Amino acid sequence: MRVGAPYDGRPATTTPRTAGTGVRPYHLPVHSFDKDADAAAVDAVLDYARERLLMDPVPLDRSRSESELVEMVGQTITAEGLGHDRTMELFVDTLAQACLSTDHPGYLSFIPCAPTREAAAFDVVVGASSIYGGSWLEGAGAVYAENQTLRWVADLAGMPQSAGGVFVPGGTVGNLSALVAARHTARARALASGSGDRPYRIAATDNAHSSVVSMAAVMDAEVVGVPVDDLLRMTGPALRRVVEEHGPETFFAVVATSGTTNFGVVDDLAGVAEVCREFGIWFHVDGAYGGAGLAAPSVRPLFDGIEHADSFIVDPHKWLFAPFDCCALLYREPELARAAHTQHAGYLDVLTASPEWNPTDYSIGLTRRVRGLPLWFSLAVHGTDAYVEAIESTLAVTRHAAAEIERRPYLELVRDPDLSVVVFRRHGWSPADYQAWTDRMLEDDFAFVVPTTFRGEVLTRFAVVNPMTTKEHVSAILDTMAPLS
Numbered sequence: 449m450r451v452g453a454p455y456d457g458r459p460a461t462t463t464p465r466t467a468g469t470g471v472r473p474y475h476l477p478v479h480s481f482d483k484d485a486d487a488a489a490v491d492a493v494l495d496y497a498r499e500r501l502l503m504d505p506v507p508l509d510r511s512r513s514e515s516e517l518v519e520m521v522g523q524t525i526t527a528e529g530l531g532h533d534r535t536m537e538l539f540v541d542t543l544a545q546a547c548l549s550t551d552h553p554g555y556l557s558f559i560p561c562a563p564t565r566e567a568a569a570f571d572v573v574v575g576a577s578s579i580y581g582g583s584w585l586e587g588a589g590a591v592y593a594e595n596q597t598l599r600w601v602a603d604l605a606g607m608p609q610s611a612g613g614v615f616v617p618g619g620t621v622g623n624l625s626a627l628v629a630a631r632h633t634a635r636a637r638a639l640a641s642g643s644g645d646r647p648y649r650i651a652a653t654d655n656a657h658s659s660v661v662s663m664a665a666v667m668d669a670e671v672v673g674v675p676v677d678d679l680l681r682m683t684g685p686a687l688r689r690v691v692e693e694h695g696p697e698t699f700f701a702v703v704a705t706s707g708t709t710n711f712g713v714v715d716d717l718a719g720v721a722e723v724c725r726e727f728g729i730w731f732h733v734d735g736a737y738g739g740a741g742l743a744a745p746s747v748r749p750l751f752d753g754i755e756h757a758d759s760f761i762v763d764p765h766k767w768l769f770a771p772f773d774c775c776a777l778l779y780r781e782p783e784l785a786r787a788a789h790t791q792h793a794g795y796l797d798v799l800t801a802s803p804e805w806n807p808t809d810y811s812i813g814l815t816r817r818v819r820g821l822p823l824w825f826s827l828a829v830h831g832t833d834a835y836v837e838a839i840e841s842t843l844a845v846t847r848h849a850a851a852e853i854e855r856r857p858y859l860e861l862v863r864d865p866d867l868s869v870v871v872f873r874r875h876g877w878s879p880a881d882y883q884a885w886t887d888r889m890l891e892d893d894f895a896f897v898v899p900t901t902f903r904g905e906v907l908t909r910f911a912v913v914n915p916m917t918t919k920e921h922v923s924a925i926l927d928t929m930a931p932l933s
């Protein structure tokens with residue numbers, strides 16, 4: 449993509465990019481408004497990035513109301529520009545501090561995002577490099593590296609060598625892309641068989657992520673609920689009943705979850721896979737949060753059956769220590785996804801007609817950032833063993849939390865944790881008490897733990913995906929829930 453000499457503000461003339469390539473016959477002029485000012489701005493940005501990347505501990509910070517921000521920051525977009533000093537100052541001193549740090553070790557709400565320093569730092573490089581990640585032609589080196597990273601994930605799941613996919617912004621887009629591929633495949637098959645069927649249903653449990661219901665609405669598909677067992681899992685027999693009752697030919701996909709967001713429940717994937725195979729229904733596994741558990745020997749057996757998935761997602765920005773926003777989407781037979789997703793246009797023919805791997809052909813969207821590279825860099829630097837160890841360490845902290853909860857008479861586990869999420873109740877607390885405690889923890893810059901709801905009851909939930917969250921942290925947070933004696 450890059451043409452011409454290193455950026456020096458002057459027209460490129462005889463300077464080759466690398467020694468030995470000789471004088472280039474063609475050159476483009478490179479213009480700058482003011483190279484010195486640009487360099488100072490770049491330094492200011494990179495200096496702050498370096499400082500933030502190496503901060504220890506990171507501040508938790510807090511949200512601000514819009515009127516507070518109007519008061520503190522005022523208008524930033526002006527005709528003359530504020531200059532980099534003032535703009536950085538506004539960001540560092542005010543705007544950044546009005547955002548919670550999801551990598552704070554006491555941030556246990558939702559699913560935190562706690563990237564390795566290497567991954568977060570490499571995101572700066574991705575931004576700096578102007579790489580177009582949609583096609584092999586333009587982004588070969590980056591796509592090659594992304595694909596090796598996807599291969600690591602596919603191997604963890606036991607998917608065949610033919611498997612492949614793409615990094616997309618998040619689990620929502622990953623689920624949508626997989627489901628669109630599933631429907632396209634089912635309808636193409638129905639058309640080819642002349643059956644006249646038009647499959648429009650998805651089977652999923654109530655515990656499936658909200659994105660499944662939302663994306664089904666986008667697709668004008670109908671979600672049919674599969675009742676869960678006592679352990680809150682989808683099982684083969686329950687799925688079979690639902691599919692038979694509604695007619696197998698009406699379904700184009702089953703969505704199983706390998707680690708529900710609220711509880712970390714892994715469905716009975718082997719049982720679900722068997723029913724999908726029997727009826728010829730696409731088997732999608734949503735591992736946006738929990739898929740990382742595949743790398744951890746202590747929980748790997750929970751995922752048995754995932755190797756049969758037609759498609760699978762995992763969000764490295766959740767439990768694989770990559771920065772926002774990143775979802776690995778994998779297909780057993782990528783050409784089925786390619787048939788569903790390739791965009792056709794005259795100006796794209798040069799790409800779509802090529803036999804190379806064009807990531808954009810496997811998901812919703814055309815233009816793409818090479819968002820898999822931060823994970824790739826960190827994985828290449830540390831090696832996969834370090835990832836196994838880090839994931840196991842978060843599981844050990846979660847088990848410690850569960851044991852501490854059981855040990856304390858004022859607390860009660862709602863369900864034994866499968867993965868790194870633990871949900872529990874505080875005896876005697878009303879919903880308002882939970883909220884007041886949450887507010888106090890945040891005000892004290894100590895922890896961010898929001899309540900959750902399950903079957904109408906307000907409860908507390910820890911999601912542990914940050915290796916910097918220690919056993920001492922969770923014990924200290926639990927201590928703050930003790931009754932005042």
Ligand SMILES: *Cc1c(COP(=O)(O)O)cnc(C)c1O
Nearest residue numbers: 618619620657659709734736737
């Ligand atoms: C987080 C999550 C999603 C949605 O992923 P985004 O990256 O937030 O779009 C989907 N499914 C599950 C199980 C999740 O935990």
